Amino acid sequence: MNRTGIVRDERYIEHITDDYHPENPNRLRSIYGMLQGGDMEGFFTEIPPRFATREELEMVHIPSYIDLIASTAGQPARRLDPDTVASPKSYEAACLAVGGVLEAIDEAALQGNLNNAFALVRPPGHHAERNRAMGFCIFNNIAVGAKYAIQTHGLERVLIIDWDVHHGNGTQNTFYEASEVLYFSTHRYGFFYPGTGAPAEMGTGKGEGFTVNVPMLPGCGDAEYGNIFLHVLKPIALSYKPQLILVSAGFDTYYRDPLGGMKMTEKGYARLTNITMDIAQTTCGGKIIIALEGGYDLDGLATSVKAVLQELRGDSVIDIAECEGNERNGYGKVEGQLEKLKSYHKRYWE
Numbered sequence: 445m446n447r448t449g450i451v452r453d454e455r456y457i458e459h460i461t462d463d464y465h466p467e468n469p470n471r472l473r474s475i476y477g478m479l480q481g482g483d484m485e486g487f488f489t490e491i492p493p494r495f496a497t498r499e500e501l502e503m504v505h506i507p508s509y510i511d512l513i514a515s516t517a518g519q520p521a522r523r524l525d526p527d528t529v530a531s532p533k534s535y536e537a538a539c540l541a542v543g544g545v546l547e548a549i550d551e552a553a554l555q556g557n558l559n560n561a562f563a564l565v566r567p568p569g570h571h572a573e574r575n576r577a578m579g580f581c582i583f584n585n586i587a588v589g590a591k592y593a594i595q596t597h598g599l600e601r602v603l604i605i606d607w608d609v610h611h612g613n614g615t616q617n618t619f620y621e622a623s624e625v626l627y628f629s630t631h632r633y634g635f636f637y638p639g640t641g642a643p644a645e646m647g648t649g650k651g652e653g654f655t656v657n658v659p660m661l662p663g664c665g666d667a668e669y670g671n672i673f674l675h676v677l678k679p680i681a682l683s684y685k686p687q688l689i690l691v692s693a694g695f696d697t698y699y700r701d702p703l704g705g706m707k708m709t710e711k712g713y714a715r716l717t718n719i720t721m722d723i724a725q726t727t728c729g730g731k732i733i734i735a736l737e738g739g740y741d742l743d744g745l746a747t748s749v750k751a752v753l754q755e756l757r758g759d760s761v762i763d764i765a766e767c768e769g770n771e772r773n774g775y776g777k778v779e780g781q782l783e784k785l786k787s788y789h790k791r792y793w794e
């Protein structure tokens with residue numbers, strides 16, 4: 445069994461959008477309720493979050509943008525972009541979301557007290573740009589986490605895996621010219637928010653080759669995602685040899701999600717976690733920190749997070765031989781896409 449940490453805090457629920465907004469407080473109520481189940485409560489180590497400091501936020505965000513978000517504290521709700529709301533306690537929740545990820549990185553990765561951790565936070569982060577909120581995101585939790593690991597702890601290679609159905613434009617842009625972070629994203633592409641993440645976006649300057657975008661067609665499920673992780677992510681990651689793996693985990697690829705249009709199941713998420721753990725075991729002593737991004741089917745969100753947590757803990761809900769069989773059977777559906785991706789990335793990776 446692994447020692448697995450979780451970050452949870454009622455203050456994340458006080459970032460209020462409204463009940464009709466897909467990214468609403470009920471998402472964490474659903475997950476936190478699941479954590480109180482008999483097979484979950486007590487099996488995980490609590491990692492109390494802290495507020496990210498101004499200096500930590502400035503590793504990714506410009507001062508005037510941080511000032512803008514800080515100025516919303518205690519004020520009537522206002523819109524930061526067409527999809528993103530700041531309520532009176534959103535600034536507090538957003539600082540705590542970043543700080544929760546930083547504490548998870550400290551506890552699970554850098555001090556080695558835990559094997560891995562899942563930060564169950566909101567607001568989510570991967571669309572947030574250095575100078576603006578976007579797509580339900582205020583501060584870029586995972587991007588600040590990667591910068592923190594690099595600047596504060598001297599890491600030189602951090603892998604960010606982003607399996608949310610949307611492309612993590614903010615994360616990609618933060619590290620587009622950097623080789624210290626390899627950004628790997630699977631996302632629905634083609635007339636879909638936010639519109640970035642073409643396979644030809646591969647980084648520039650020192651970062652050339654360190655951005656890997658895998659566009660997915662609607663309707664992809666466990667076998668397709670499994671094959672992409674096995675045949676694109678795994679070889680590249682093993683050659684990059686990350687010292688830490690961060691995951692932007694969105695569950696809006698779930699088959700009942702109202703926004704995603706994909707067909708993933710709980711077992712599929714466990715399998716992606718399993719492949720990621722396999723990579724981490726080989727390259728960085730198993731160190732994985734997962735941060736919650738999207739996922740808007742309330743029941744599916746809780747059951748999917750549960751499957752990932754069980755996998756992290758080493759109490760797997762999947763039969764690997766069965767997954768491999770499904771992946772072999774589904775290989776034909778992604779073969780053409782794999783060939784195309786190889787033609788893009790073969791100049792950088794074996």
Ligand SMILES: [Zn+2]
Nearest residue numbers: 608610694738
């Ligand atoms: Zn998403």
